[in-house]
Amino acid sequence: MNIKSLLLGSAAALAAVSGARAADAIVAAEPEPVEYVRVCDAYGTGYFYIPGTETCLKINGYIRFQVDVAPNASSIGAGGGGSVANDSDWDARTRGQVQFTAKSDTEYGPLTGVIVMQFNADNASAQKAQLDSAYLDIAGFRAGLFYSWWDDGLSGETDDIGSPVTLHNSIRYQYEIDAFYAGISVDELEDSPFYNGETANNVGVAVGLGGKAGAFSYQITAGYDTDNEEGAVRAMGTVAVGPGTLGLAVVYASNPNAYYNKAEWAIAAEYAIKATDKLKITPAVQYYNNYGVTAGEFNDDVDAWKAGVTIDYQIVDNLSAKVSVQYLDPDNADDVTSGYFRLQRAF
Structure with a gap:
C-alpha cells in the first residue's frame, strides 16, 4: 500500500465519522412567533382582539373624586350607588369604575357581553365593591x-x-x-x-x-x-x-x-x-x-319648586370638573340648598 492510498483511506474514514457525529448533533428549535395584540376596528375605537380568539375586548372606566355639600351631606348628584347620609354638612367620596365590553360576530349579528365593576369609598374604613352591570346582548x-x-x-x-x-x-x-x-x-x-x-x-x-x-x-x-x-x-x-x-x-x-x-x-x-369648547353652563x-x-x-x-345650575368644564382630554348647586322649596317642609364638586378622569 502506497502513501497516496493510505491518505485517501484516512480521509474517507474521517468523513464517515464526522457525518455520523453530525447526525447526532442537537439543533435548537426555532422560537415560537409572538402573537401581539391586534387592534379590532369592527366595533369602534378602543377594541382589541383577545389573543387566540376572534373576540374583541374594550376596557374603559373612570376615577371620580367628589365632595357633597348639603344638610347631613346627603349624596346629591351621586349618579348611581349614592352614599348614606351622615352627621356632617359635607362628605368627600371617591369612586373607581371599570367596564369590560366583549364583542364577537355571529350569524345573528354582534354578540355583546358587558361587565361593570364599581368601587366606592366614603372614607378609608367605609368601602364597597359592587357589580354595577352585567348583561349579554344579541340581535x-x-x-x-x-x-x-x-x-x-x-x-x-x-x-x-x-x-x-x-x-x-x-x-x-x-x-x-x-x-x-x-x-x-x-x-x-x-x-x-x-x-x-x-x-x-x-x-x-x-x-x-x-x-x-x-x-x-x-x-x-x-x-x-x-x-x-x-x-x-x-x-x-x-x-x-x-x-x-x-x-x-x-x-x-x-x-x-x-x-x-x-x-x-x-x-x-x-x-x-x-359657552366655549370646554365650558358648559346648564341652568x-x-x-x-x-x-x-x-x-x-x-x-x-x-x-314644590326646584332650581339649580350645573357647570361642566373640560380641563384637559379625559379630565373634567363639575360643579352643581340646587335649591329645593317644598310647601310642606323647609327649603334645602345642596350641591357638589367633582373631578373625574376617564379612560
Missing part, C-alpha cells in the same frame, strides 16, 4: 343586570324625573333602525323601595321609544308596577336653540310606584349653554304637583 335581546330607560334624564343635575332605583335584573328587547328605537322590558323590582319603606315590589313592565330628527331628540318611557298596580309615563325632548340646547321633560304617576314616586306629576326645563328648574307621599298616597295640594 336586540338583552338579559342581565342593567339600567332601565328610567335612568335617563336631561343633561344637567336639577331634573328629578327618574325611578328611585333604575338598576334591575331584566329581560329586554329593543328594535333599532337609523335614528329610532322602540323596546319593551320585564324588570325584577324587588330592590325598589315600596312607598311605605318596605321592599315588596316584584315585577314591572316598561316600554321605551325614542330617536332623533335633525336638531331634535325625543324619548317616551312608561312603566307598570304589578305589585302596587300603579304606573308612570314620562316624555323628554331636546332641541338646539342658539348657543345651546333646550331640554324639556314631563312625568306623571297614577300613584307612588317603583317607576316614579316623587309627585303625581312634574315638569322640568333646562338650557345647556355651550334648570322643575315644578312638582302633589309633592311627596303620605300613607301610600301623593300629598294633595302640596307643591
Whole structure:
C-alpha cells in the first residue's frame, strides 16, 4: 500500500465519522412567533382582539373624586350607588369604575357581553365593591343586570324625573333602525323601595321609544308596577336653540310606584349653554304637583319648586370638573340648598 492510498483511506474514514457525529448533533428549535395584540376596528375605537380568539375586548372606566355639600351631606348628584347620609354638612367620596365590553360576530349579528365593576369609598374604613352591570346582548335581546330607560334624564343635575332605583335584573328587547328605537322590558323590582319603606315590589313592565330628527331628540318611557298596580309615563325632548340646547321633560304617576314616586306629576326645563369648547353652563328648574307621599298616597295640594345650575368644564382630554348647586322649596317642609364638586378622569 502506497502513501497516496493510505491518505485517501484516512480521509474517507474521517468523513464517515464526522457525518455520523453530525447526525447526532442537537439543533435548537426555532422560537415560537409572538402573537401581539391586534387592534379590532369592527366595533369602534378602543377594541382589541383577545389573543387566540376572534373576540374583541374594550376596557374603559373612570376615577371620580367628589365632595357633597348639603344638610347631613346627603349624596346629591351621586349618579348611581349614592352614599348614606351622615352627621356632617359635607362628605368627600371617591369612586373607581371599570367596564369590560366583549364583542364577537355571529350569524345573528354582534354578540355583546358587558361587565361593570364599581368601587366606592366614603372614607378609608367605609368601602364597597359592587357589580354595577352585567348583561349579554344579541340581535336586540338583552338579559342581565342593567339600567332601565328610567335612568335617563336631561343633561344637567336639577331634573328629578327618574325611578328611585333604575338598576334591575331584566329581560329586554329593543328594535333599532337609523335614528329610532322602540323596546319593551320585564324588570325584577324587588330592590325598589315600596312607598311605605318596605321592599315588596316584584315585577314591572316598561316600554321605551325614542330617536332623533335633525336638531331634535325625543324619548317616551312608561312603566307598570304589578305589585302596587300603579304606573308612570314620562316624555323628554331636546332641541338646539342658539348657543345651546333646550331640554324639556314631563312625568306623571297614577300613584307612588317603583317607576316614579316623587309627585303625581312634574315638569322640568333646562338650557345647556355651550359657552366655549370646554365650558358648559346648564341652568334648570322643575315644578312638582302633589309633592311627596303620605300613607301610600301623593300629598294633595302640596307643591314644590326646584332650581339649580350645573357647570361642566373640560380641563384637559379625559379630565373634567363639575360643579352643581340646587335649591329645593317644598310647601310642606323647609327649603334645602345642596350641591357638589367633582373631578373625574376617564379612560
